Amino acid sequence: MMNLRLSSLALLFLGLAWTPSCLSTEAIAQADSHNHSKQTEQTRLAPEFRKLLTDSLTATAQMPLNPHIKTRGRLEESILRTAIDMGDLPFAIDHVDRMVNWRSGIIEAELALAYARQGLTEQAEEHRIRAARVAANPGDHTEQSWRVDRIENRLVQLEAILSQENPQEVTAAVLSDEEFVAFTENVKAVIEAGDLDQIQAALFGCVSLHSDYYQNEDRRQQCQELIRLANSRIPLQLQAKHLLQIAEHAQENQDLAAALSFLDEVLELLTMAPLDIRNALPLQASAVSLRFRAGQKEKAKREADALREAYRNHYHLIADIFLCETLLPLAEAYLNIGEKVLADEIYQQALQDGLHNPNSRPQLEDITLLSLSLVRQGHQPSEELTVQLEAAIEALDQPW
Secondary structure (H helix, E strand, O other): OOOHHHHHHHHHHHOOOOOOOOOOHHHHHHHHHHHOOOOOOOOOOOHHHHHHHHHHHHHHOOOOHHHHHHHHHHHHHHHHHHHHHOOOHHHHHHHHOOOOOOOHHHHHHHHHHHHHHOOOHHHHHHHHHHHHHHHHOOOOHHHHHHHHHHHHHHHHHHHHHHOOOOHHHOOOOOOOHHHHHHHHHHHHHHHHHOOHHHHHHHHHHHHHHHHHOOOOHHHHHHHHHHHHHHHOOOOHHHHHHHHHHHHHHHHHOOOHHHHHHHHHHHHHHHHHOOOOHHHHHHHHHHHHHHHHHOOOHHHHHHHHHHHHHHHHHHHHHOOHHHHHHHHHHHHHHHHHOOOHHHHHHHHHHHHHHHOOOOOHHHHHHHHHHHHHHHHHHOOOOOHHHHHHHHHHHHOOOOOO
16 A cells, blocks of 8 residues: 555645645655744744734725725735744734635634644644635635635645644655655656646655755755756746756755856856746846855846846836836845845835836735835835835725
């Protein structure tokens, strides 16, 4: 009989189940622990960051439910997920009951996961019950299946974490040689079949294992080969994203030469088959941050400045509803390389460019994106930017 780990793997490639790592209960919990290693303590955000979240929620509540209930629910979810990711569980708890649709189930499940990671099983169970209640009655049945799946996928992760003897000390994924071979063969079969969604699911597993097994040269190389094989079947933007991820793993493991090699490969890829600036700039900004951490600080600064100039020269080619989201990764890159003053300038420009669209809905989306970026980056906005944000929220009105 298949053991639980290989069974989870098989279900992934059959399309019958989905979990972020999809390889084993250990792998699921490890991926979860890795992604949230800095957010395991329950805390409260500093007042200035709580204010950004509160102002965004207050502004979102102004949006008419008809016809904008989906947008409003999506924004509410992003705000409360940011609070959870940053460790401020009380903020999410205080506001989850005010959410307007089924996405409250996602937040309840995320709260359950956050408590489980801390070993607080009683609180985790309380929020699990709330999430399951929403999953049982998600509202509009026209799209019920995928809504329920998004909640239940998190509950599968929760079960994996709670199955550990000590959820706070989750070990890395452990696959036997037989299981690892089965994994690689399944990935190859998925790639050969050519279904994009299944390939992306398989890639998620490859990238997760590449991180877990970076110190195992043989398995690391096999994961890289699978990622490259899958990359040959997916769009350029996704190829660059996965190369950046494995560069990140190299940097985290102090393999700086490999990290820089992957970075150069990303930039060469973007040069050979260039994306439009809206899609290229965020990837290039991520490369700037990684290059800085890999030790090439002066080159990272030059590349950031070049991206700023490229945006100035080509922003007129970007639809106004995408200007802010295109520029925000560059502001974050400047923060990551220690240029806080320049970062604040970029944040201000991103806000003003986002306000070019006269409708309040896209303006609110950009205000929220920018506010959440500031919170996640831990960057206290300047007084000038704070005033501009408050004025932008105050000006929201018809038409939405």
